[in-house]
Amino acid sequence: GGGDGTGAAVITKTKPVTKRPKLYRVLLLNDDYTPMEFVIEVLERFFNKDRDGATHIMLHVHHNGVGECGIYTYEVAETKVTQVMDFARKHQHPLQCVMEEK
Numbered sequence: 057g058g059g060d061g062t063g064a065a066v067i068t069k070t071k072p073v074t075k076r077p078k079l080y081r082v083l084l085l086n087d088d089y090t091p092m093e094f095v096i097e098v099l100e101r102f103f104n105k106d107r108d109g110a111t112h113i114m115l116h117v118h119h120n121g122v123g124e125c126g127i128y129t130y131e132v133a134e135t136k137v138t139q140v141m142d143f144a145r146k147h148q149h150p151l152q153c154v155m156e157e158k
C-alpha cells in the first residue's frame with residue numbers, strides 16, 4: 057500500500073504549503089525640479105496608471121513628499137525602480153524612486 061511494495065496500508069498525509077511571496081511598495085519621492093508632467097508620464101508608462109490616477113498620485117507626492125505607485129513582488133518592484141531611475145537620468149531629472157518591504 058502507498059506504493060511501498062508490501063501491500064500494507066500506508067497513509068500518506070501531505071500538508072499543503074502555500075508560499076506567500078513578500079511584497080514591496082514602490083514609492084516616488086518629491087523634489088523641487090522634476091516637472092509634474094514628467095512624473096505623470098512615469099506613472100502612466102511604468103505603473104500603468106490612467107491620466108487621472110497618475111495625476112492624483114503625482115499631486116499626492118507633491119504635497120506629502122512621498123507616495124505609492126504600486127505593490128509588487130521583489131523582482132518586479134526592483135525592475136520598476138530601475139526603469140524609473142534610468143528614465144529620469146536620461147531626461148536629467150532628479151526624480152527618486154525607491155522600494156520598501158510592505
Ligand code: TYC
Nearest residue numbers: 084085086087090092117118
Ligand atoms: N514638486 C515637483 C514640482 O513642483 C513635482 C513633483 C511631483 C516632483 C512628484 C517629483 O515625485 C514627484 N515640479
